[in-house]
Amino acid sequence: MFLKSLDIHGFKSFADKTHIDFAEGITALLGPNGCGKSNVVDSIKWVLAERNSKNLRAEKMEDVIFNGTERRPALNTAEVTLTIANDKGLLPLDEEEIAITRRLYRSGDQEYFINKRPAGPTEIRRLFMDTGVGKAAYSVMEQGKIDQILSSKPEDRRYLFEEAAGISRSKAEVAEAERELERTRQNMTQIEIAMGEIKRQYDTLKVQSEKTIKYRKFKEDIYLYELDLTLLRLKNFVTDKARHEEELKKVQEKRDKVRQEIEEINNTISENMDKVKAMQEDLYNKQAKLLAIGQEKNGKLELIKQQNQQALLMKEKLNSLEGRCSAIQERIDTVQEEIDENNAILHEKNKQLNDIKTNIESFQKNIETSSRQITDNDRKADSLRTQIGQLEEERAGLQKELAAITEDIVSMLDAKLKDAGFSEGALRIAKEELEQNFAKLKIFLDGRKNIFSDYAARKLSAEEAGKTASEAVEAFEEAGRQMAEVEASLKKYQDASPAFITEFLSPEGIMTKKRGIDDKINQNRDKVDDINNQIKELHSKNSELTTKINEYRDTLQKLKLNEIQMQEQITASQNQINTLNRQLTGEQTTLRETQDELYVETKRAEELNEQINQYQDELAEIEYRGKQLADEMNKLDEEIAKANKSVSGKSDTLDKKREEQNKYQEQFERLSLSLNSADNDIRNVKQNFQDQYSRDLIEFEERMYKITTPATELREKLSEAKKDFAALGSVNLMAPEEFNEVKERYERQRTNYEDTQKSLENLVRVSEEIKSKSAEMFLETYNQIKKNFHNMFRRLFNGGRAELKLADPANILSSGIDIYAQPPGKKLENIALLSGGEKTMTAVALLFATYQVRPSPFCLLDEIDAALDDKNVSSFVTALESFASVSQYIVITHNKKTVMGASTMLGITMEESGVSKIIALRLDEDIKRGTIVDHNQDDFKDEEVPDEEGVVLPPRPPKRV
Numbered sequence: 001m002f003l004k005s006l007d008i009h010g011f012k013s014f015a016d017k018t019h020i021d022f023a024e025g026i027t028a029l030l031g032p033n034g035c036g037k038s039n040v041v042d043s044i045k046w047v048l049a050e051r052n053s054k055n056l057r058a059e060k061m062e063d064v065i066f067n068g069t070e071r072r073p074a075l076n077t078a079e080v081t082l083t084i085a086n087d088k089g090l091l092p093l094d095e096e097e098i099a100i101t102r103r104l105y106r107s108g109d110q111e112y113f114i115n116k117r118p119a120g121p122t123e124i125r126r127l128f129m130d131t132g133v134g135k136a137a138y139s140v141m142e143q144g145k146i147d148q149i150l151s152s153k154p155e156d157r158r159y160l161f162e163e164a165a166g167i168s169r170s171k172a173e174v175a176e177a178e179r180e181l182e183r184t185r186q187n188m189t190q191i192e193i194a195m196g197e198i199k200r201q202y203d204t205l206k207v208q209s210e211k212t213i214k215y216r217k218f219k220e221d222i223y224l225y226e227l228d229l230t231l232l233r234l235k236n237f238v239t240d241k242a243r244h245e246e247e248l249k250k251v252q253e254k255r256d257k258v259r260q261e262i263e264e265i266n267n268t269i270s271e272n273m274d275k276v277k278a279m280q281e282d283l284y285n286k287q288a289k290l291l292a293i294g295q296e297k298n299g300k301l302e303l304i305k306q307q308n309q310q311a312l313l314m315k316e317k318l319n320s321l322e323g324r325c326s327a328i329q330e331r332i333d334t335v336q337e338e339i340d341e342n343n344a345i346l347h348e349k350n351k352q353l354n355d356i357k358t359n360i361e362s363f364q365k366n367i368e369t370s371s372r373q374i375t376d377n378d379r380k381a382d383s384l385r386t387q388i389g390q391l392e393e394e395r396a397g398l399q400k401e402l403a404a405i406t407e408d409i410v411s412m413l414d415a416k417l418k419d420a421g422f423s424e425g426a427l428r429i430a431k432e433e434l435e436q437n438f439a440k441l442k443i444f445l446d447g448r449k450n451i452f453s454d455y456a457a458r459k460l461s462a463e464e465a466g467k468t469a470s471e472a473v474e475a476f477e478e479a480g481r482q483m484a485e486v487e488a489s490l491k492k493y494q495d496a497s498p499a500f501i502t503e504f505l506s507p508e509g510i511m512t513k514k515r516g517i518d519d520k521i522n523q524n525r526d527k528v529d530d531i532n533n534q535i536k537e538l539h540s541k542n543s544e545l546t547t548k549i550n551e552y553r554d555t556l557q558k559l560k561l562n563e564i565q566m567q568e569q570i571t572a573s574q575n576q577i578n579t580l581n582r583q584l585t586g587e588q589t590t591l592r593e594t595q596d597e598l599y600v601e602t603k604r605a606e607e608l609n610e611q612i613n614q615y616q617d618e619l620a621e622i623e624y625r626g627k628q629l630a631d632e633m634n635k636l637d638e639e640i641a642k643a644n645k646s647v648s649g650k651s652d653t654l655d656k657k658r659e660e661q662n663k664y665q666e667q668f669e670r671l672s673l674s675l676n677s678a679d680n681d682i683r684n685v686k687q688n689f690q691d692q693y694s695r696d697l698i699e700f701e702e703r704m705y706k707i708t709t710p711a712t713e714l715r716e717k718l719s720e721a722k723k724d725f726a727a728l729g730s731v732n733l734m735a736p737e738e739f740n741e742v743k744e745r746y747e748r749q750r751t752n753y754e755d756t757q758k759s760l761e762n763l764v765r766v767s768e769e770i771k772s773k774s775a776e777m778f779l780e781t782y783n784q785i786k787k788n789f790h791n792m793f794r795r796l797f798n799g800g801r802a803e804l805k806l807a808d809p810a811n812i813l814s815s816g817i818d819i820y821a822q823p824p825g826k827k828l829e830n831i832a833l834l835s836g837g838e839k840t841m842t843a844v845a846l847l848f849a850t851y852q853v854r855p856s857p858f859c860l861l862d863e864i865d866a867a868l869d870d871k872n873v874s875s876f877v878t879a880l881e882s883f884a885s886v887s888q889y890i891v892i893t894h895n896k897k898t899v900m901g902a903s904t905m906l907g908i909t910m911e912e913s914g915v916s917k918i919i920a921l922r923l924d925e926d927i928k929r930g931t932i933v934d935h936n937q938d939d940f941k942d943e944e945v946p947d948e949e950g951v952v953l954p955p956r957p958p959k960r961v
């Protein structure tokens with residue numbers, strides 16, 4: 001037993017709470033018309049999540065709620081609970097008993113429960129899929145719907161076989177997979193578009209990035225070469241300084257030693273030399289000052305030299321910046337020109353597009369005008385044809401009249417000829433005789449004329465003249481006689497000719513009338529010919545117009561094509577302009593930046609020049625002071641010389657020592673200057689580097705001692721790098737970073753694309769696997785049902801044969817299923833030609849053939865036996881009984897034999913009008929058995945039915961690795 005019980009409250013005519021217990025085997029649901037039997041079936045369908053109200057015989061879903069009677073008000077809720085035994089685990093739920101509830105409120109809200117747990121309709125439908133109970137399955141066969149199995153389209157019958165094959169769920173899965181596939185395909189298309197866009201950015205930025213990386217590399221190289229060159233210079237200065245310090249120390253020692261010696265000599269020479277000494281000291285002081293001034297001057301000079309070098313570099317830089325500015329400006333001008341050119345082209349194309357549109361309009365108007373002309377011409381031709389019709393009618397009248405007149409003429413002629421005794425032979429003889437007499441007279445007259453002409457030409461004697469005269473008299477007498485003969489034969493001829501011809505030909509005669517009609521007919525024909533010519537002319541005009549229209553259409557099509565192409569060209573031009581504008585903006589930004597840089601550098605150059613001027617002023621002032629001091633020293637020298645002269649006993653040694661001291665002093669000063677200069681150089685090199693790179697050269701002290709490349713080589717490399725750097729032109733400084741970002745995005749999208757592709761392939765594969773499996777399952781089930789159907793048909797009809805055939809065996813998963821049936825003693829017929837009862841029995845055979853393969857756990861059969869005669873009802877009940885042990889049957893019937901086949905009866909009444917009530921009855925087995933018609937079918941033997949031929953199964957996808 002599958003269905004245990006049903007609780008209905010407020011559903012259709014079940015206003016009161018109603019509980020129905022179902023029994024095993026066959027239950028007959030009985031009751032008078034309209035008592036609510038089918039409502040029980042509806043309630044079961046409804047609780048199993050039927051969503052189409054029409055399938056419940058209701059306009060809208062709320063109509064299933066009890067809507068009241070004369071005595072009872074309507075209810076606001078309908079609720080049905082179906083309790084199912086699941087001890088065999090038919091339903092995929094780990095519960096022995098499953099109660100499914102559906103509740104609907106008038107507001108339209110509804111609820112579902114599975115064992116009191118809220119659930120959704122889809123969950124409920126899925127629960128029953130492939131059990132024979134699911135949507136569109138064969139567990140509910142309703143009143144008058146049984147033979148719809150046969151009358152529905154071959155494709156619509158598949159549901160029976162699919163449900164029996166247990167592939168309804170797979171079908172839903174394939175449909176879902178295909179929807180998912182479509183979604184995935186759309187998703188892939190979107191990713192492809194996005195990837196295309198990113199790839200474009202990727203390519204552009206890749207090129208820019210490579211350029212910028214080169215830019216950075218060159219910049220770094222330049223910096224390192226300049227750093228190394230600076231370090232080499234610094235290293236030289238530092239070495240020089242150390243050397244100078246060493247030498248200075250030695251010279252100082254030597255000088256101090258000599259000075260000591262001089263002092264000693266001086267002390268010994270004279271103390272009077274104090275004055276000289278004082279002067280000498282003064283001179284030394286001055287010399288020291290002069291030395292300091294010299295050093296100061298050298299320092300300044302070196303500074304000026306450095307600054308000048310820097311100014312030179314600065315100038316180079318300014319020149320290069322100016323060069324870059326004008327190069328960018330040139331590019332801007334070129335781009336601007338291109339934009340202007342493109343704008344002009346765009347303008348021109350827009351103009352052309354407008355021209356094309358105008359042409360299209362004018363051609364469309366031409367087509368309309370020509371079409372209108374064709375319609376007018378057709379209308380004219382129609383009216384002319386009507387005229388022809390009228391003329392033809394008229395002519396037919398005339399021809400009738402003519403035929404009547406011709407008839408009259410013939411009969412009249414006949415009568416007159418008879419009256420006149422006309423004989424064609426007599427007329428011919430009379431005519432010949434008349435002609436002969438005329439000829440004879442003519443010959444006679446010609447002969448006499450010749451004779452008398454001869455007489456007239458001769459001179460006749462009187463005798464001859466008398467003879468001639470009497471001959472003449474004879475001749476006239478003879479001529480008179482012959483004339484009389486002619487007259488007689490003329491009369492004869494006239495008598496033989498019919499006199500009524502004249503009457504026929506007279507203006508009021510019948511022939512004149514006939515001619516009149518002939519003329520009218522001819523005129524009528526001429527008119528028709530004329531009109532036909534007019535029609536022909538209209539036709540030829542129309543075909544000319546049609547040719548023209550076709551030409552116009554061709555031109556129009558070409559114009560439309562041109563329009564599209566032009567539109568595309570305009571879009572391309574617009575895009576080109578946009579690209580150029582973007583390029584222009586980029587270049588303008590670079591120009592602005594370069595100009596800013598130029599401005600800053602110019603400012604720095606000006607400051608440098610100011611500084612150089614200031615240093616030069618300071619140098620002039622130092623030189624002035626030096627000169628004054630030198631003058632003072634000359635004076636002192638002179639005074640000392642004077643004093644020395646006055647000092648006696650000045651020894652040569654002292655002079656020599658002094659010379660020696662002077663030599664060392666000079667060396668000392670020179671070295672001091674060099675040392676000073678080296679210091680300055682070191683300071684300047686460091687300061688310049690600090691100014692240029694904002695970094696301290698001290699940081700690179702270690703590097704300084706590791707440089708092995710000679711300066712000349714470094715300079716060459718530096719100039720190469722600068723050249724390469726300048727050749728790069730403008731760069732997008734952020735390109736590498738932007739490129740990395742886009743690259744990352746591109747990679748992400750690619751991974752996304754690959755993942756989507758994998759899931760697409762997976763879906764295709766899943767769908768193919770399901771299809772292949774489903775096809776195999778379907779074919780197996782179909783072949784079984786095919787065999788069962790034939791034998792069940794024979795069983796029910798006591799012979800005959802029935803056949804199932806796949807309409808399209810090459811497409812087994814969509815093929816329709818044709819049904820052929822041949823009741824015994826009849827021809828194999830299309831099922832449409834079967835009688836109502838035969839149809840029902842054939843459908844029942846198919847239904848039971850299906851149950852044999854996959855019995856539905858329960859079946860509701862609502863009056864499917866209505867069209868069957870007694871004998872067929874017996875066969876039906878026998879078949880039903882043979883399935884009663886496998887499935888549970890609830891049969892609504894008015895047929896006693898069917899009722900007697902049931903083991904349980906449920907009565908439905910309407911004690912209170914409009915409200916259904918259940919009464920349970922149980923039949924006595926013996927009474928029941930006694931009424932059943934004999935089941936004498938034991939000797940029945942199944943026949944073999946070959947499997948369907950020519951079936952093509954979808955290939956199985958290769959096994960997954």
Ligand SMILES: Nc1ncnc2c1ncn2[C@@H]1O[C@H](COP(=O)(O)OP(=O)(O)OP(=O)(O)O)[C@@H](O)[C@H]1O
Pocket residue numbers: 011012013031032033034035036037038039040063064065066067068143914
């Ligand atoms: N929402 C509703 N509220 C109250 N009564 C309803 C509602 N819907 C249908 N009915 C009633 O149910 C009855 C029809 O019931 P049903 O079709 O089940 O009868 P039946 O026993 O199958 O009859 P038959 O033997 O003629 O096929 C009708 O009287 C109809 O008025």
